[in-house]
Structures are given as C-alpha cells and as structure tokens.
Amino acid sequence: MIIWLNGAFGVGKSQTAAELNRRLNGSSRYDPDNVGTLLRKQLPKSLRLDNFQDYPEWRQWNYQLLRKIALQGKQTVIVPEELLEPRYFDEVIGRLRQDQIDVRHYFLTADPETIKKRLKLRGDLHDQFAVTRLKDEQAPLDDVKFAQKIDTSQMTYAEIADFIARDCSLRIQPAIKNKYAQAAVQLGDSFKNLWH
Structure with a gap:
C-alpha cells in the first residue's frame, strides 16, 4: 500500500508522514524530491528547471521506484508530496493504480493562517520559494483526483496520523501522550526534513 499525502506547501505533509512512519511498524517513507535533487545536481544549468516535477524523468523515475518498492518491498510506503498538475498526477499515481497498486x-x-504559522515554526516563512508557493496554491483544488480531503487546521499531527491509519485499516502504535515529548519529536522530525 502507498499512502500519498498531497496538499499545499506548508500544510503538514512531511510532519504527518514522519508521525505515521514512526508509529507504523514495517513502513517506509519515500521522498520524491530526492529524485529532483539528483536531477538538479547532475544536469547542466542550461537544462535545469525551477520545479522538479516538470522533468519527465522525475515523473518516470518516481513511478518506477514506487512501483518497485510497493511490489517487492511488502511494506506500507508513505509519500509526502504535493502533486496537483493533472497530467503529472496521471503519470505517477494514475500509472501506479493502473498497475493494481493500492x-x-x-x-x-x-x-492560510494555520499554514503561515506552520511555515514560521519551520523557519520557512521568509523563504521566497515558500511564500510564492503559498500564494500560488490558494486556488480552488476541488478537482484533485480521488483524494480523501482532511482539514488539518484544528488537528495535531498525531490526530491526522490516527485518522489516516483508521481509514486505511492499519494498526499503529499509540501517540506520545506528553505534549512536550511530542513537541521534541516533531522538532527532531523538522530538522531531519531540512537535511533530508
């Protein structure tokens, strides 16, 4: 099974993925942006694009890697990645579904205020790319294909993970009850995301 966490920049995909991965035995986290980083490092400046997803190779390689992991890895794969362009969605998620992968x-x-608060906690609010993405993503997103929508404005990451696990009929370990310990874990996850 692949659990794909979609949504606007700063909505909490990475933190939710880290929470799910930590509490779900036999799961792995997959970051499609690593393929983009590889492409950006290897391609000459004249071939570099602003958005990783615009590379056909990004879509093909992520589809192929996720297919391999899902079919041969025998584990739940958690993917925190915004993927809104319909054609790109079809080339990755659509193809995985055509292959009968769940x-x-x-x-x-x-x-928007919750997203700004989360970006500020991450230290991304003054990042020009983050601010641009936040403005770009205020358009209606009702046409996101086959998605279960979750309004996370009033939810903790542990609550989002609990909801997703229940919806997928997965058993996960209990959340950390102590709010300070949970905050420390989330801070550690934030640092891992920065250097990942």
Missing part, C-alpha cells in the same frame, strides 16, 4: 490518496488542507 494508493490511498489524502489531500491535506488548512486555512
């Missing part, structure tokens, strides 16, 4: 697609939403 892709559970969740679209995380939050009000």
Whole structure:
C-alpha cells in the first residue's frame, strides 16, 4: 500500500508522514524530491528547471521506484508530496493504480493562517520559494483526483496520523501522550526534513 499525502506547501505533509512512519511498524517513507535533487545536481544549468516535477524523468523515475518498492518491498510506503498538475498526477499515481497498486490518496488542507504559522515554526516563512508557493496554491483544488480531503487546521499531527491509519485499516502504535515529548519529536522530525 502507498499512502500519498498531497496538499499545499506548508500544510503538514512531511510532519504527518514522519508521525505515521514512526508509529507504523514495517513502513517506509519515500521522498520524491530526492529524485529532483539528483536531477538538479547532475544536469547542466542550461537544462535545469525551477520545479522538479516538470522533468519527465522525475515523473518516470518516481513511478518506477514506487512501483518497485510497493511490489517487492511488502511494506506500507508513505509519500509526502504535493502533486496537483493533472497530467503529472496521471503519470505517477494514475500509472501506479493502473498497475493494481493500492494508493490511498489524502489531500491535506488548512486555512492560510494555520499554514503561515506552520511555515514560521519551520523557519520557512521568509523563504521566497515558500511564500510564492503559498500564494500560488490558494486556488480552488476541488478537482484533485480521488483524494480523501482532511482539514488539518484544528488537528495535531498525531490526530491526522490516527485518522489516516483508521481509514486505511492499519494498526499503529499509540501517540506520545506528553505534549512536550511530542513537541521534541516533531522538532527532531523538522530538522531531519531540512537535511533530508
């Protein structure tokens, strides 16, 4: 099974993925942006694009890697990645589904103030790319294909993980009850995401 966490930049995909991965035995986290980083490092400047997803190779390689992991890895794969362009969606998620791979697609939403608060906690609010993405993603997203929408504005990452696990009929370990311990774990996850 693949659990795909979609949604706007800063909505909490990476933190939710880390929470799910930590609490779900036999799961792995897959970051499609690593393929983009590889492409950007290897391609000459004249061939570089601003958005990883615009590379046909990004879509093909992520599809192929996810297919291999899903079919041969025998584990739940958690993918935190915004994927809104319909053609790109079809080339990755659509093809995985055509291969009879169980892709559970969740679209995380939050009000703009919550997203700004989360970006500020991450230290990304002054990042020009982050701010641009935040402005670009305020358009209606009702046409996101086959997604279970989750409004995360009033939810903790542990609550989002609990909801997704229940919806997927997966048993996960209990959440950390102590809010300070949970905050420390989330801070550690944030640092891992920065250097991942």
